[in-house]
Amino acid sequence: MIDSAMETNLCVIAGGGILPRKIADNFDSSGNRIFFLAFRNVTDPEVVAGRHHEWLELGEVQKAIDAMHRNNVDKVVMAGPIQRPALSSLALDTRALKMLAKGGLKIFGDDGLLSLVANEIEEEGIKVIGIEQILSEVLTKEGLLAGPAPTKIFWDDIKRGLHVLNRLGPCDVGQSIAVQEGVVLAIEAIEGTDQMIERAGSLQRNVSGPILIKMSKANQDKRVDLPTAGPETVNNAIRAGFQGLALEANNSLLLDKDRVIKIAEKNSFFVIGVDQSKILQ
Amino acid sequence: MIDSAMETNLCVIAGGGILPRKIADNFDSSGNRIFFLAFRNVTDPEVVAGRHHEWLELGEVQKAIDAMHRNNVDKVVMAGPIQRPALSSLALDTRALKMLAKGGLKIFGDDGLLSLVANEIEEEGIKVIGIEQILSEVLTKEGLLAGPAPTKIFWDDIKRGLHVLNRLGPCDVGQSIAVQEGVVLAIEAIEGTDQMIERAGSLQRNVSGPILIKMSKANQDKRVDLPTAGPETVNNAIRAGFQGLALEANNSLLLDKDRVIKIAEKNSFFVIGVDQSKILQ
Numbered sequence A, B: 001m002i003d004s005a006m007e008t009n010l011c012v013i014a015g016g017g018i019l020p021r022k023i024a025d026n027f028d029s030s031g032n033r034i035f036f037l038a039f040r041n042v043t044d045p046e047v048v049a050g051r052h053h054e055w056l057e058l059g060e061v062q063k064a065i066d067a068m069h070r071n072n073v074d075k076v077v078m079a080g081p082i083q084r085p086a087l088s089s090l091a092l093d094t095r096a097l098k099m100l101a102k103g104g105l106k107i108f109g110d111d112g113l114l115s116l117v118a119n120e121i122e123e124e125g126i127k128v129i130g131i132e133q134i135l136s137e138v139l140t141k142e143g144l145l146a147g148p149a150p151t152k153i154f155w156d157d158i159k160r161g162l163h164v165l166n167r168l169g170p171c172d173v174g175q176s177i178a179v180q181e182g183v184v185l186a187i188e189a190i191e192g193t194d195q196m197i198e199r200a201g202s203l204q205r206n207v208s209g210p211i212l213i214k215m216s217k218a219n220q221d222k223r224v225d226l227p228t229a230g231p232e233t234v235n236n237a238i239r240a241g242f243q244g245l246a247l248e249a250n251n252s253l254l255l256d257k258d259r260v261i262k263i264a265e266k267n268s269f270f271v272i273g274v275d276q277s278k279i280l281q
Helices: A019-028 A061-070 A094-108 A112-122 A152-171 A193-203 A231-239 A257-266 B019-028 B061-070 B094-108 B112-122 B152-171 B193-203 B231-239 B257-266
Strands: A009-014 A033-039 A053-056 A075-079 A127-129 A143-146 A176-180 A183-187 A211-214 A244-248 A270-274 B009-014 B033-039 B053-056 B075-079 B127-129 B143-146 B176-180 B183-187 B211-214 B244-248 B270-274
Touching: A009 A019, A009 A061, A019 A033, A019 A075, A033 A061, A053 A061, A061 A094, A061 A112, A075 A112, A094 A112, A112 A127, A143 A257, A152 A176, A152 A183, A152 A211, A152 A244, A152 A270, A152 B152, A176 A193, A183 A193, A193 A211, A193 A231, A231 A244, A231 A257, A257 A270, B009 B019, B009 B061, B019 B033, B019 B075, B033 B061, B053 B061, B061 B094, B061 B112, B075 B112, B094 B112, B112 B127, B143 B257, B152 B176, B152 B183, B152 B211, B152 B244, B152 B270, B176 B193, B183 B193, B193 B211, B193 B231, B231 B244, B231 B257, B257 B270
Parallel strands: A009 A033, A009 A075, A033 A053, A075 A127, A211 A244, A244 A270, B009 B033, B009 B075, B033 B053, B075 B127, B211 B244, B244 B270
Antiparallel strands: A143 A270, A176 A183, A176 A211, B143 B270, B176 B183, B176 B211
16 A cells, blocks of 8 residues: 555445445545444445455444554545444443543434544544545435336325424434335334335235335434435335335435336336425425 | 113224223123224224124224214224224225315324214214223323333433334324334334334343333324223233333323233333323423
């Protein structure tokens, strides 16, 4: 590796899934250096294999910051989901405990903790950036992205879903929901979208739908991982009998868009980017 | 059966579970007459067996009202859960369609539809009463009802749960939640409390808890079935590793309280009635 003052040294805080790798692939081509912080039982070892990385336990905040300084990191990005663990199950270091003490009620939420971590890093003079600043093409665009345009009944379900998620948002819990003809089949909490889709599939009725709706939380910290969907999400939804996916435009990530569109088109499944401010009055 | 102008003729709109039978047992002893409306695929046939009853399909509103008049019903009570079905899956009669047209957005909710049905019945000069008017002893009382007093960590989880349910209430979806050290493990939608408990059990972490919190929805129509827990709920929760149950005092039903207390005490599981207005500021 070449050390140069002109380079950006990016640290990727690697949650689950392949997104951290995608960032690395993209960033590498720009000639800058990348460094992974990987977390045991969270990060997929294959994603960081062969890359400059360090393994940590969740809760080792000081160790994470030390590693960033050691690698002259000047920017940090969080990529991929990290499920908010029970605090007493963690080996929290002193720095983490101090951080939590500052956090107050925020530590209750799924994203609140990550948001605190981001603040802690920025206090070290290191900038925490959103994924969309590296991979702008993954931000969900507004409008119909694939498949047939939603019918009136599907639009009503999208509205119903957005309404419920909008109420739930400030609680910093769940970011997706399955709706079928106005009936909320399932609300996501800690189980993750894929399990929620499967459950909703088994609870659906013999009518059109259901629809999957995924949006960011009220005042979501954009430095923290945004709601994400990709080919797996769409495949799972189609397998479970869903007929469409609504993602929040400009506030969620759509991975592998070309593959998503291909799968969706083949299955007459719609994918749409919606602006909640235009839909919820 | 004796016909007398002095008697009350009560119609029980029988949802799932044994609650409709309990009402009948209690009401019979008062010497009044009871008449069941049972619904295919909803009401347990054993609950109405040997009782004066009629079977209907969900959506047959006119038929239900005609049956009430034929049986000189002067009071109606709704007992036991009726899952809100997809409207297009129902054989709706003309009366039901007119009712829905009046209902507007209310028809989206789980209870909204039942509330509309209650209004429709009252327009016929028949009074719809809450279950607590017949079985006052099933209303959840405020304070610790069984088991050890909740510790600080459990109180925090109760608050977190109430806060989320309070946000969700106006959407008329779900009325229970599982929380463990601030982490919302599961939110109930259409699957019912028992399935939610099982799921939360499998998602829990290796720390104390989880806690089950169940409360009524904002502006809940008390004529419509209130949130309910009983020995089965507590047994399921204990089996799934839960350590306590918080019910909304005066706004939820606790069935078979003596058995609940026995089971809870034996398992060091707390059952508490909480007044959300005192807890949420």
